Amino acid sequence: MKNAYVSKEQVEAIAKEYPTPFYLYDEKGIRDTARKLYKAFSWNPGFKEYFAIKATPNTAILRILKEEGCGVDCSSKVELTMAEACGFKGQEIMFSSNDTPEEEYIFARELGGIINLDDFSNIAEVEETLGTLPKTMSLRFNPGGYFKIANTIMDNPEEAKFGMTEAQILEGYKILKEKGVEHFGIHAFLASNTVSNEYYPVLARQLFQLVVRIKKELGISLDFVNLSGGIGIPYRPEQEPNDILLIGQGVKEVFEEILVPNGLGHIRLCTELGRFMLAPYGALITKVIHFKETYRHYAGVDACAANLMRPAIYDAYHHITVLGKEEEKETKTYDVVGSLCENNDKFAKNRELPVLEKGDYLFFHDAGAHGFAMGYNYNGKLWCAELLLKEDGTVKCIRRAQRDTDYFATLDIDEDFQKYLQNRK
């Protein structure tokens, strides 16, 4: 059972000021989750979560997370700019990118962020670009093969474009040390959206073993291990959620088993969670505007895949609550669709829902990460607003809806078009 964090009456009131569709984020849920994560890793004094900005690139969200003690993980110049604008400084910024333009390394260095190199060849490139290497550097590891835990997690690092092989990473630390780097970190992201308490402990074991090897073979004691993102959420109501306290405990056991006896108990842990931190605390709220009966029952809504792309590209499941009809017994099976000229613009297929009527508000759960962020403008669809449901129950607009004039602003508009825009009603 998944419950919406707003009622129909609340949404009706919000929609008077901010027409649907819109995203609504739940400040309380975000803060509670950040606090729980810090509690789970409180046994590791230097622990820090670097929120992956790409998941929810909104400065209001970043400021909430900053207040909760988080840093940020950036992967582009715009994300670095947002980090700086929100007051993240120095080592509160992780720069984990790949196929990176030179200017982004320069900017990350200016901000004093930690640069996490994706590829062996980046070492020479960064040295050339920056003149000297920063005193702190991190390297991204890819063990290859399959990453598998029982029947719960399956991913394929061998096919992932990210990270360095074991031989490359060992050679990498050796070179960094020769070139005067003093503080070192390691990073790996081997499986995505894991709904299992095993992922971090198993990943930590792999990384900690490698960290011990680096110490023994190269005489380098790393400063931090970055477990990156990948902790998932139960998109389906029947799934069992992760228990972050258990996950923290699991990592602690591996830490005490492998690192502590090898004189590496000083190591700080980092995470770069995106989905786990935000997905359940953002919803896309949309209104039913149309019905169509052909070979299926279609319910058309005023949002489309341009507002939430995951169902279209990953066939991802997003649970739907029909606000005000939570207790309805009578159901009907619908395809819930948007208006794009693309047949993949379906938020749900053959979904059993309470019988819908025009004007019903649908609450698409778990859209708070990799939701708005993946928006696009196909078919001239504009981005919707992002709103924050604050802890005191009030609602604040944290990104206004895009206007057609925003969409036109980057065009080479001629005088006639400008006149047209000025004169239209």
Ligand SMILES: *Cc1c(COP(=O)(O)O)cnc(C)c1O
């Ligand atoms: C996408 C990404 C994350 C966040 O991933 P989630 O699945 O949202 O936890 C963290 N680090 C890096 C380098 C990423 O690319």
